[in-house]
Amino acid sequence: DAKTTQPPSMDCAEGRAANLPCNHSTISGNEYVYWYRQIHSQGPQYIIHGLKNNETNEMASLIITEDRKSSTLILPHATLRDTAVYYCIVRVLHSGGSNYKLTFGKGTLLTVNP
Amino acid sequence: GAVVSQHPSWVICKSGTSVKIECRSLDFQATTMFWYRQFPKQSLMLMATSNEGSKATYEQGVEKDKFLINHASLTLSTLTVTSAHPEDSSFYICSGQRSTEAFFGQGTRLTVV
Numbered sequence: 001d002a003k004t005t006q007p008p009s010m011d012c013a014e015g016r017a018a019n020l021p022c023n024h025s026t027i028s029g030n031e032y033v034y035w036y037r038q039i040h041s042q043g044p045q046y047i048i049h050g051l052k053n054n055e056t057n058e059m060a061s062l063i064i065t066e067d068r069k070s071s072t073l074i075l076p077h078a079t080l081r082d083t084a085v086y087y088c089i090v091r092v093l094h095s096g097g098s099n100y101k102l103t104f105g106k107g108t109l110l111t112v113n114p
Numbered sequence: 115g116a117v118v119s120q121h122p123s124w125v126i127c128k129s130g131t132s133v134k135i136e137c138r139s140l141d142f143q144a145t146t147m148f149w150y151r152q153f154p155k156q157s158l159m160l161m162a163t164s165n166e167g168s169k170a171t172y173e174q175g176v177e178k179d180k181f182l183i184n185h186a187s188l189t190l191s192t193l194t195v196t197s198a199h200p201e202d203s204s205f206y207i208c209s210g211q212r213s214t215e216a217f218f219g220q221g222t223r224l225t226v227v
Contacts, residue, residue: 032214036218038158041205041221041223042220042221043118043120043207043209043218043219043220043221044158044207044209044218045218046215046216046217046218049214049215087157101148101160101163102148102160102209102216103160104150104157104158104159104160105157106157107157
């Protein structure tokens with residue numbers, strides 16, 4: 001299973017862009033990179049995912065390097081409500097056949113400051 | 115996005131009793147649901163994979179007789195913590211799979227006293 005490495009914490013000023021890095025150097029060719037976030041005492045929230053092309057949606061942008069060994073999640077204009085733990089996950093195959101098992105690492109605690 | 119609802123949001127129970135947590139996919143059918151557990155200041159740990167109409171698949175170290183999972187329909191999975199002990203106190207979270215995305219419930223805070 002490909003593992004991910006993220007910084008344990010980051011700070012960002014409100015209104016500025018937040019750039020959250022993730023290393024996944026052992027990713028396989030058919031594995032996607034997913035990003036979720038978890039606000040305190042809530043369930044995780046899906047943000048975005050990608051395979052090799054950069055992706056953008058209403059929440060964020062995902063930049064994946066050409067060799068796919070790392071990626072960056074970009075929140076273009078961070079707000080106080082974006083304070084959360086952000087998880088970078090590489091989708092793995094489940095041994096029982098269900099291929100959408102998600103393995104969570106420790107994530108990055110992003111604190112958006114006023 | 116799709117909606118997954120968990121009930122209850124929090125529960126306090128006495129040691130030795132059983133507690134049932136429901137996970138419903140409100141606007142989609144989930145053939146597969148996942149149950150996670152999260153202790154304070156730790157990440158989510160997958161407990162089991164719940165498959166509609168068949169037995170759940172448990173992760174290593176998770177007692178299947180203690181954490182009973184039933185996935186009787188495409189929109190409902192339940193987790194029953196049997197003979198609960200204080201060390202079972204945790205945040206339990208379910209997720210339902212729709213297409214390539216997983217949607218999570220809001221979690222259930224279980225406190226065993």
